[in-house]
Amino acid sequence: MKMLVALLLLLTLSNAVKINGEEDGQCDYKLTLEPRPHSVTISEFGAVGDGKTLNTIAFQNAIFYLKSFADKGGAQLYVPPGRWLTGSINLTSHLTLFLEKGAVILGSQDPSHWEVVEPLPSYGRGTELPGGRYRSLINGYMLHDVVITGDNGTIDGQGSVWWDWYSSHSLNYSRPHLVEFVASDYVVVSNLTFLNAPAYNIHPVYCSNVHVQNVSVSAPPESPHTVGIVPDSSDNVCIEDCIIKMGYDAIALKSGWDEYGISYGRPTTDVHIRRVHLQSSSGSSLAFGSEMSGGISNVLVEHIHLYHSFSGIEFRTTKGRGGYIEKIIISDVKMENIYLALAATGQCGSHPDDKYDPSALPILDHITLRDVIGTNITIAGQFTGIQESPFTSICLSNVSLSINSGSPTSWVCSNVFGFTESVFPEPCPDLESYSNSSSDCFSFLHLNGKAAAL
Numbered sequence: 001m002k003m004l005v006a007l008l009l010l011l012t013l014s015n016a017v018k019i020n021g022e023e024d025g026q027c028d029y030k031l032t033l034e035p036r037p038h039s040v041t042i043s044e045f046g047a048v049g050d051g052k053t054l055n056t057i058a059f060q061n062a063i064f065y066l067k068s069f070a071d072k073g074g075a076q077l078y079v080p081p082g083r084w085l086t087g088s089i090n091l092t093s094h095l096t097l098f099l100e101k102g103a104v105i106l107g108s109q110d111p112s113h114w115e116v117v118e119p120l121p122s123y124g125r126g127t128e129l130p131g132g133r134y135r136s137l138i139n140g141y142m143l144h145d146v147v148i149t150g151d152n153g154t155i156d157g158q159g160s161v162w163w164d165w166y167s168s169h170s171l172n173y174s175r176p177h178l179v180e181f182v183a184s185d186y187v188v189v190s191n192l193t194f195l196n197a198p199a200y201n202i203h204p205v206y207c208s209n210v211h212v213q214n215v216s217v218s219a220p221p222e223s224p225h226t227v228g229i230v231p232d233s234s235d236n237v238c239i240e241d242c243i244i245k246m247g248y249d250a251i252a253l254k255s256g257w258d259e260y261g262i263s264y265g266r267p268t269t270d271v272h273i274r275r276v277h278l279q280s281s282s283g284s285s286l287a288f289g290s291e292m293s294g295g296i297s298n299v300l301v302e303h304i305h306l307y308h309s310f311s312g313i314e315f316r317t318t319k320g321r322g323g324y325i326e327k328i329i330i331s332d333v334k335m336e337n338i339y340l341a342l343a344a345t346g347q348c349g350s351h352p353d354d355k356y357d358p359s360a361l362p363i364l365d366h367i368t369l370r371d372v373i374g375t376n377i378t379i380a381g382q383f384t385g386i387q388e389s390p391f392t393s394i395c396l397s398n399v400s401l402s403i404n405s406g407s408p409t410s411w412v413c414s415n416v417f418g419f420t421e422s423v424f425p426e427p428c429p430d431l432e433s434y435s436n437s438s439s440d441c442f443s444f445l446h447l448n449g450k451a452a453a454l
Helices: 056-072 160-167 258-264
Strands: 005-007 032-034 038-041 050-054 075-079 082-086 095-099 103-107 138-141 144-150 153-156 179-182 185-195 200-205 208-218 227-229 235-240 243-246 251-253 268-280 284-288 296-316 324-345 363-384 391-403 411-414 416-424 444-447 450-453
Touching (some): 038 056, 056 075, 095 153, 179 185, 185 200, 200 208, 208 227, 251 268, 324 391, 363 416
Parallel strands (some): 038 075, 050 082, 075 095, 144 185, 153 185, 200 227, 208 243, 243 268, 251 284, 268 296, 284 296, 296 324, 363 391, 363 411, 391 416
Antiparallel strands (some): 268 284
């Protein structure tokens, strides 16, 4: 069987999502498949796929061996069918990790198999507890050209023990994720199933040129604060053709926490999300923030299905965050059975410590939501900005939401300014405060059937 790996077209993928309508979204740049010239199987290094034998050393030895092929076209680590238990492992550049159908990488439920590492500099501490954090199950640090793919193999974090420890406040460090890339570029994650992450599933942070395609991600509805895909202070990101069902958020864009994120100063920008099916039990199907102190901008979201969720689309921030969420375009949205369809709040989230600057006010500006259809919605929209920094240019066009009989109110608005056109039910007056959409709001130009911002 000829194993293929994805090598990116470096020139085309380095193009950003432009805000002048002259470029397509990030996902429109195609990948070219080329075979790695070298391949080994994890069982060659003594790994046993019985679900009981700890294979951390076997994975580490295999990856160390394959590192020698980095300047020879790279190499592939093949994981055959079986249940392969491991602790945290670190990948290397020019590597493909390929999981065959029936292959399951299992995360150990022994915390001693997960190394404790320093917090991310843009967060200043663990996101859940002060101090360090557990290293993720599969890691990449300062890597180039890395692929995690397969024939629908599975990565299972066996997160139930972590959820219990988290809920009982028994942990000394913040929970680990399933896959995390830090300061890496040209990363592909595709054709896999992710199950039961302790916290996040896929977390690219400080990365460039990341492509997540055709993955299924899930955790039980009761799993506490589990999140699907989290682009964090990263640019040129594509997420497409994914099915995500999580306890908290399905997709959440972030960029650092209060003074640490402001100081690090790396935004999440040039992101394209399309053809995804998202469900979140207690959070939002698609979330921005609340940790957004480095800024989030130039995001195109299109052709998405949100269902059976507490919140559909939510923008989150609070005083002390600083940063901005701006130039966001979301179109062609289908919602079903959502409690709160659309939301933006300036009163969300905690602070890492008492050193944050309460006068660091976030900006939320130029947000366009267009062509949205929703059924069995309880609350259409809740937009509550910050008095000292109101949310501006919130633009809704061609939005039709069918409100159920249990709705206390359709819209809640304060400290927000925007423009609406063809919106049902009729929005609050604050969202109709702009009389001229072309001068104050993003508008859409349909070029070759695609929506682009002007």
